[in-house]
Every structure is written in C-alpha cells, then in structure tokens.
Amino acid sequence: MLFSSTFFRKHLSSEQGFTLLEMLVVIAIVGVLAAAVLASLNQARGNARFSKARADVKELRNAIGFLENDSYQWPSHITVNDIQSGTSGNEIWDLSLPIAGIVQTDGLFYKWQGPYMKALPKDPWGNKYFFDPDYDIDPGAGETWAAVVGSFGPNGVGQHIYDSDNIYEVFGSQ
Numbered sequence: 328m329l330f331s332s333t334f335f336r337k338h339l340s341s342e343q344g345f346t347l348l349e350m351l352v353v354i355a356i357v358g359v360l361a362a363a364v365l366a367s368l369n370q371a372r373g374n375a376r377f378s379k380a381r382a383d384v385k386e387l388r389n390a391i392g393f394l395e396n397d398s399y400q401w402p403s404h405i406t407v408n409d410i411q412s413g414t415s416g417n418e419i420w421d422l423s424l425p426i427a428g429i430v431q432t433d434g435l436f437y438k439w440q441g442p443y444m445k446a447l448p449k450d451p452w453g454n455k456y457f458f459d460p461d462y463d464i465d466p467g468a469g470e471t472w473a474a475v476v477g478s479f480g481p482n483g484v485g486q487h488i489y490d491s492d493n494i495y496e497v498f499g500s501q
C-alpha cells in the first residue's frame with residue numbers, strides 16, 4: 328500500500344488535506360525525476376548517434392581498404408601512405424563523388440573493381456563524411472599528420488585539424 332490508513336487519517340481525511348509545503352515537495356520530486364528521465368533519454372539518443380557514426384566510419388575505412396588493394400590509391404588519387412604536411416585542397420568532403428572512388432569511379436583508378444559501397448550515408452548529425460590525407464590528429468599545438476576518414480561529430484565542424492568530437496579512423500600517420 329502506498330499510503331497507510333494512518334497516513335490517510337492523518338493527512339488526507341483531515342480538513343487541511345496536503346499542506347502547501349507537502350505539495351511543493353511532491354512537485355519538486357516529480358520535477359527532479361522527470362528531468363532525470365529526460366536526461367537519460369537524451370544520453371541514450373546521443374550514444375546511439377555516436378555508435379552509428381563509428382560504425383559508418385569503420386565501414387568507410389573498409390571500403391577504402393578495398394580501393395587501396397585494387398588501385399594502391401586513396402580517394403582523390405593520393406598514393407597509399409603518401410601523407411603530407413597539412414596540404415589543403417586534397418580533401419574529399421563528399422565521398423560519393425567519382426574522385427573518391429568508393430561508390431563510383433572517375434575512370435582514373437587503376438584496376439577499380441567497385442562500387443565498394445552502394446551509397447554514402449550522411450552522419451547522424453546530417454553532415455557528410457570526409458576524407459583528408461593529411462589531417463592533424465594531435466590535440467595540442469603540435470602536429471601529427473594522418474590520413475583519416477571521419478565525421479565532424481555533433482558540432483558539425485572540425486576540418487583539417489583535431490576537433491575533440493570528430494569521429495575518425497586513421498589509415499597511417501607521420
């Protein structure tokens with residue numbers, strides 16, 4: 328029983344009923360519980376998005392692995408392991424393009440046997456996955472250049488350099 332008969336006699340059946348203070352306490356508790364439930368729902372949704380992005384990025388990593396095996400090239404015709412030092416303009420911001428060699432080819436990939444993926448998904452935050460053959464994965468002021476495929480994460484930004492919410496796979500670094 329949620330409320331004992333003593334409780335009813337003492338509180339509910341008295342002329343006063345609940346006091347204002349009791350009502351406020353109950354309202355406050357309900358409010359705190361509702362906030363906790365909403366927070367955990369949001370967290371679950373956020374975690375699911377991260378998991379989806381990680382799975383997509385892994386799938387892209389594998390697809391580019393097949394391209395590597397066949398052509399010895401990365402998207403945008405970078406020779407495998409030719410990691411430079413922050414060159415700009417060599418990034419692929421849309422991996423469905425022919426120059427990416429994943430879902431279609433521009434005809435310039437040697438021994439291309441794709442498509443290596445049927446279609447390019449967008450990340451769970453509505454942005455495109457990217458490839459950068461020289462992306463700074465060093466969180467600090469220093470630089471560690473790496474070839475990566477990734478997502479800009481929940482904040483939707485973070486080109487060229489480390490951004491803490493970016494989700495990516497590293498092919499090789501220097």
Ligand SMILES: [Ca+2]
Pocket residue numbers: 413414415416417418459460461462487
């Ligand atoms: Ca670059």
Ligand SMILES: [Ca+2]
Pocket residue numbers: 463464465466467468469470471488489
């Ligand atoms: Ca850095």
Ligand SMILES: [Ca+2]
Pocket residue numbers: 478479480481482483484485490491492493
């Ligand atoms: Ca980001």
